Amino acid sequence: MIESAIVFILVLVGTGIGWTLGYRSGKARPKSTPVDWIPSIDFILAQNTDLTLKRIVNAQTLDDDSVELFLRLGCSLREKGEVERAIHLHQTLFARTDLKGVLLQELELELAMDFSMAGLHDRAERLLLELLESRGRIQEKAAMVLLELLEGEGEWQQILDLNQAKKLPTSPLLQRRVAHAACELAERVASSGNYVETRQLCRAALKSDSRCARAFVVLGNMAFEQNEPHEAVRCYLKALDHDPGSIIAMLEPMVKSFRQLGDPRGLLAHLQRHGEELNYVPALVARAETLADLEGADSAIAGFIEDLERYPSYTGYVAMLGLLLRHKQRLTESQAHGVYDILHRIDTDDPSFVCSQCGFKAREFHWRCPSCKNWASFKAITSSSHSSVVIEDL
Numbered sequence: 001m002i003e004s005a006i007v008f009i010l011v012l013v014g015t016g017i018g019w020t021l022g023y024r025s026g027k028a029r030p031k032s033t034p035v036d037w038i039p040s041i042d043f044i045l046a047q048n049t050d051l052t053l054k055r056i057v058n059a060q061t062l063d064d065d066s067v068e069l070f071l072r073l074g075c076s077l078r079e080k081g082e083v084e085r086a087i088h089l090h091q092t093l094f095a096r097t098d099l100k101g102v103l104l105q106e107l108e109l110e111l112a113m114d115f116s117m118a119g120l121h122d123r124a125e126r127l128l129l130e131l132l133e134s135r136g137r138i139q140e141k142a143a144m145v146l147l148e149l150l151e152g153e154g155e156w157q158q159i160l161d162l163n164q165a166k167k168l169p170t171s172p173l174l175q176r177r178v179a180h181a182a183c184e185l186a187e188r189v190a191s192s193g194n195y196v197e198t199r200q201l202c203r204a205a206l207k208s209d210s211r212c213a214r215a216f217v218v219l220g221n222m223a224f225e226q227n228e229p230h231e232a233v234r235c236y237l238k239a240l241d242h243d244p245g246s247i248i249a250m251l252e253p254m255v256k257s258f259r260q261l262g263d264p265r266g267l268l269a270h271l272q273r274h275g276e277e278l279n280y281v282p283a284l285v286a287r288a289e290t291l292a293d294l295e296g297a298d299s300a301i302a303g304f305i306e307d308l309e310r311y312p313s314y315t316g317y318v319a320m321l322g323l324l325l326r327h328k329q330r331l332t333e334s335q336a337h338g339v340y341d342i343l344h345r346i347d348t349d350d351p352s353f354v355c356s357q358c359g360f361k362a363r364e365f366h367w368r369c370p371s372c373k374n375w376a377s378f379k380a381i382t383s384s385s386h387s388s389v390v391i392e393d394l
């Protein structure tokens with residue numbers, strides 16, 4: 001009886017030990033995963049290994065969701081600077097025979113963008129030209145990438161040729177880029193004195209974008225060089241109607257053209273209409289100088305100080321001092337107080353500290369630079385460090 005009990009107990013103990021060992025062994029053994037298992041984008045980026053990528057691209061079957069995941073993965077690798085891995089991923093997928101339609105075109109576009117970032121511009125251009133034969137969103141995106149590539153290489157004529165051959169979509173954004181390509185060539189041939197071709201290129205620019213202010217600026221500059229102030233003023237005013245910001249590119253010849261015509265009031269009217277919108281200090285100075293000729297220096301300087309109160313800046317303050325010196329004027333006591341307040345506002349708004357490592361600017365002192373994360377790198381801004389990289393509102 002006792003022997004039977006002992007045997008029974010030993011059997012129970014052995015069963016318990018066996019079950020425990022089996023449970024631990026099963027828990028330690030890695031779970032098998034199907035060959036075609038596709039992980040999430042977050043898992044892939046977390047793993048970030050070539051083995052993971054190889055396993056993915058060698059999957060026997062891919063559905064649309066999986067391809068979309070690969071496109072996101074390749075884009076992420078490219079943005080992180082891992083262009084070679086992005087190219088390898090996209091080329092391997094591109095070689096598959098089971099991808100068709102829009103997904104294949106999207107993959108081709110991603111590969112072209114990889115090549116472009118890697119500096120393989122010929123390969124990128126070849127793929128993008130093929131994609132221009134497609135339609136819809138892919139064609140639009142391919143055209144945008146191709147134009148950016150050609151612009152970077154200065155291939156302005158090729159852009160015009162593509163547009164002339166009707167290979168580019170007619171969306172306003174793309175046609176605006178085509179217009180600027182024509183203007184780039186127009187400025188180049190205008191500098192060599194070929195005014196006939198300059199006019200033709202400007203017309204091509206306006207055909208692509210009827211509101212291309214730059215084309216009118218080029219035409220105005222050409223008329224100015226040919227001593228035709230009437231035509232120059234007409235073109236400059238057309239440019240201002242389309243884009244008030246174009247005054248930055250043509251202020252000096254426009255002012256000279258108005259003065260050649262003996263029309264200071266016309267110049268003043270247009271400077272008042274467009275200059276205030278931009279707060280462009282040279283335009284405000286030109287308006288003040290014109291007003292000084294018409295109504296006297298006192299009125300001009302008082303008006304400029306009012307502009308400076310609305311748009312305080314060191315550049316404007318220096319311009320005001322130049323006006324005072326040129327016209328031999330002095331500030332009244334009330335004007336001096338106003339200028340002091342302007343300077344105080346400028347000093348309050350401007351950054352006071354700069355990182356000696358990366359040039360990051362801030363209004364408050366930081367022991368640790370918020371940009372480059374270096375410690376004890378903040379210094380007070382002096383005249384020699386005032387022109388560093390970037391200003392941040394901290």
